[in-house]
Amino acid sequence: MAKLEKIIEIESLYKSFRKGNQIIPVLQNISFDIMDGEFLALMGPSGSGKSTLLNLIAGIDKPDSGSIFVQGIDITNLDERTLSRWRSEHVGFIFQFYNLIPVLTAFENIELPLLMMNLSAKDRKEHVDFALSIVGLYDRKDHYPKQLSGGQQQRVAIARAIVTDPSIIVADEPTGDLDKKSAEDVLNLMSELNQKFGKTIIMVTHDLRAAKYAKSMKYLDKGVLINGSAEIFI
Amino acid sequence: MKLILLYSLRNLIRRKLTTLLTASGMALVILVFSAVLMLSEGLRKTLIKTGSPDNVVVIRKSAGSEVQSGIDKEQANIIEISPEISLNDRGKRLVAKELVVLIGLTKKGTDKLSNVVIRGVMEMSLPLRSQVRLKEGKMIRWGTNEIIVGSKIAENFDGVKIGSFLSFGQRQWQVVGIFDGGTTGFNSEIWADVEQLKQSFRRPTYSSIIFKLSDLKDFENLKMRLENDPRLTVEVKKEMQYYEDQSAMMTRFIKVLGVSMTIVFSIGAILGAMITMYSAVAQRKREIGTLRALGFQKVTILAAFLMESLLLSFAGCIGGLFLSSFLQFYTISTMNWQTFSELAFSFTLTPKIILQSLIFSLIMGVIGGLIPALKASSQKIVDALRTD
Ligand SMILES: Nc1ncnc2c1ncn2[C@@H]1O[C@H](COP(=O)(O)OP(=O)(O)O)[C@@H](O)[C@H]1O
Ligand SMILES: [Mg+2]
Numbered sequence: 001m002a003k004l005e006k007i008i009e010i011e012s013l014y015k016s017f018r019k020g021n022q023i024i025p026v027l028q029n030i031s032f033d034i035m036d037g038e039f040l041a042l043m044g045p046s047g048s049g050k051s052t053l054l055n056l057i058a059g060i061d062k063p064d065s066g067s068i069f070v071q072g073i074d075i076t077n078l079d080e081r082t083l084s085r086w087r088s089e090h091v092g093f094i095f096q097f098y099n100l101i102p103v104l105t106a107f108e109n110i111e112l113p114l115l116m117m118n119l120s121a122k123d124r125k126e127h128v129d130f131a132l133s134i135v136g137l138y139d140r141k142d143h144y145p146k147q148l149s150g151g152q153q154q155r156v157a158i159a160r161a162i163v164t165d166p167s168i169i170v171a172d173e174p175t176g177d178l179d180k181k182s183a184e185d186v187l188n189l190m191s192e193l194n195q196k197f198g199k200t201i202i203m204v205t206h207d208l209r210a211a212k213y214a215k216s217m218k219y220l221d222k223g224v225l226i227n228g229s230a231e232i233f234i
Numbered sequence: 235m236k237l238i239l240l241y242s243l244r245n246l247i248r249r250k251l252t253t254l255l256t257a258s259g260m261a262l263v264i265l266v267f268s269a270v271l272m273l274s275e276g277l278r279k280t281l282i283k284t285g286s287p288d289n290v291v292v293i294r295k296s297a298g299s300e301v302q303s304g305i306d307k308e309q310a311n312i313i314e315i316s317p318e319i320s321l322n323d324r325g326k327r328l329v330a331k332e333l334v335v336l337i338g339l340t341k342k343g344t345d346k347l348s349n350v351v352i353r354g355v356m357e358m359s360l361p362l363r364s365q366v367r368l369k370e371g372k373m374i375r376w377g378t379n380e381i382i383v384g385s386k387i388a389e390n391f392d393g394v395k396i397g398s399f400l401s402f403g404q405r406q407w408q409v410v411g412i413f414d415g416g417t418t419g420f421n422s423e424i425w426a427d428v429e430q431l432k433q434s435f436r437r438p439t440y441s442s443i444i445f446k447l448s449d450l451k452d453f454e455n456l457k458m459r460l461e462n463d464p465r466l467t468v469e470v471k472k473e474m475q476y477y478e479d480q481s482a483m484m485t486r487f488i489k490v491l492g493v494s495m496t497i498v499f500s501i502g503a504i505l506g507a508m509i510t511m512y513s514a515v516a517q518r519k520r521e522i523g524t525l526r527a528l529g530f531q532k533v534t535i536l537a538a539f540l541m542e543s544l545l546l547s548f549a550g551c552i553g554g555l556f557l558s559s560f561l562q563f564y565t566i567s568t569m570n571w572q573t574f575s576e577l578a579f580s581f582t583l584t585p586k587i588i589l590q591s592l593i594f595s596l597i598m599g600v601i602g603g604l605i606p607a608l609k610a611s612s613q614k615i616v617d618a619l620r621t622d
Binding site: 052058093 | 237521523532
């Protein structure tokens with residue numbers, strides 16, 4: 001399944017946050033690779049640094065030290081503008097609370113990432129329609145987020161994450177706010193994206209049922225990675 | 235980008251009440267701002283109309299206005315025989331040597347003194363002013379203490395009617411006629427025989443010499459000749475230009491006063507906009523973080539929030555101008571001014587004023603929106619996205 005090729009290489013990553021004049025170490029000496037086409041579940045107790053690690057990989061935060069190579073580029077060295085552009089081209093985001101823009105329709109929300117590409121309105125519409133058909137919400141495209149259920153909103157968010165055809169999708173607790181049925185729908189959809197479209201997915205979750213949909217797991221505890229033995233801890 | 239505009243607009247519509255309140259604040263400021271400009275424009279228009287297009291005014295060099303001017307008899311004699319001056323149908327030159335003095339008169343219903351212009355006139359003064367006509371009574375008999383008064387003077391001052399006496403310049407003057415000056419400043423003047431006025435106020439000089447040109451094309455030559463004549467120290471202006479210059483001083487005063495007042499008001503409106511935009515930024519923190527994560531640049535976020543503030547102030551501008559456009563139906567009839575007391579004029583809306591109001595409101599929008607927009611765009615993405 002996985003083309004045995006590294007897409008992400010993380011090397012001795014350190015990250016701490018400052019609270020007042022106190023420095024809280026959050027990630028310590030994290031090193032691992034992610035293969036192209038992988039579906040990785042990042043697990044661990046609350047506060048262990050899962051989101052922080054995911055944010056670093058997605059390029060919305062910078063580490064204190066260490067490097068993250070994505071397809072050969074060390075994204076920790078990119079400046080703000082370049083990194084923004086890099087994200088828009090390479091990363092799709094799925095959030096726990098969907099994070100759709102309330103004043104935009106489903107269609108417009110999905111269209112957002114395309115506005116940063118050089119596409120005609122017609123091309124954008126094609127892309128959005130395709131993404132909508134994948135998540136099965138074509139008939140809801142003119143609805144505003146508040147007119148949709150949680151599960152539907154998350155599927156719109158997934159359509160937004162894939163509309164630019166990024167190679168990596170990051171998802172932080174994507175089912176954390178959903179009922180069991182909607183959660184299953186979302187997870188099935190993510191599996192499909194991984195298997196059918198070959199997307200590399202990194203999903204933070206502390207729900208073991210959700211993690212079961214992934215192909216591999218990594219376990220974080222107090223900012224330290226416990227390699228390849230996640231099941232032992234659960 | 236169209237979607238940014240749509241995004242900003244929909245956010246404004248979503249919080250209707252706040253938007254309405256904030257825009258109303260701005261509308262009030264624009265109302266005051268445009269009203270001040272409309273007032274000064276109305277004044278300017280009225281004053282310019284006081285002049286006739288082919289009349290020329292000669293005053294002392296750098297005197298600025300008739301009130302400060304003084305032209306002695308010798309100079310006046312040279313000027314009044316200029317060949318460019320037009321003749322009336324009986325072959326007489328259409329020229330008048332006039333004197334302007336200011337006196338205090340008590341206004342009806344108050345005990346306050348208002349400044350009133352007394353103009354010493356000659357036979358040709360009336361024909362030179364096509365807008366002015368005698369409405370009641372008769373014309374002054376030359377060489378007497380008779381006076382005629384403008385209709386505004388008769389309306390607004392105690393004891394000014396035909397047959398009554400006014401006392402100034404150590405004499406008693408009898409009102410024999412009332413004239414109507416249309417919309418001009420003459421309505422607020424009292425006219426007397428110039429030679430009588432000179433005597434009673436012990437003025438050796440005239441204030442101005444007014445005449446009609448037989449051909450407007452002669453103006454530049456005439457101006458050049460008179461201003462460079464070594465015997466003369468005068469300034470030659472077209473009458474309309476003269477009144478335009480007169481109004482400039484006054485309208486500038488109104489503008490400076492009014493605009494400084496508006497700027498003080500606008501601080502309130504700007505603070506209102508700032509508070510509104512700050513709370514918008516705080517409420518949409520996670521939304522901003524999301525947009526940044528998706529790859530939108532800081533400047534785009536800045537632009538979106540600035541756009542929202544600008545739309546807000548634009549709405550305020552439209553509202554303010556809408557309200558002030560009703561002022562056009564309102565005529566101001568009392569305005570105490572040093573030389574032009576008791577002028578009647580109305581608020582006048584012009585495209586220039588609309589543009590100025592627009593610029594002013596957009597400046598308010600930028601000032602009110604910039605700091606919140608900067609705050610929105612400079613947040614760290616991870617901080618903006620955090621939910622705990
Ligand atoms: N932006 C931030 N500022 C300060 N502290 C943070 C920030 N993000 C995370 N932290 C802290 O870092 C630790 C790890 O947080 P996080 O990565 O969100 O954990 P998890 O996702 O595993 O629950 C927590 O103690 C949290 O309070
Ligand atoms: Mg987390």
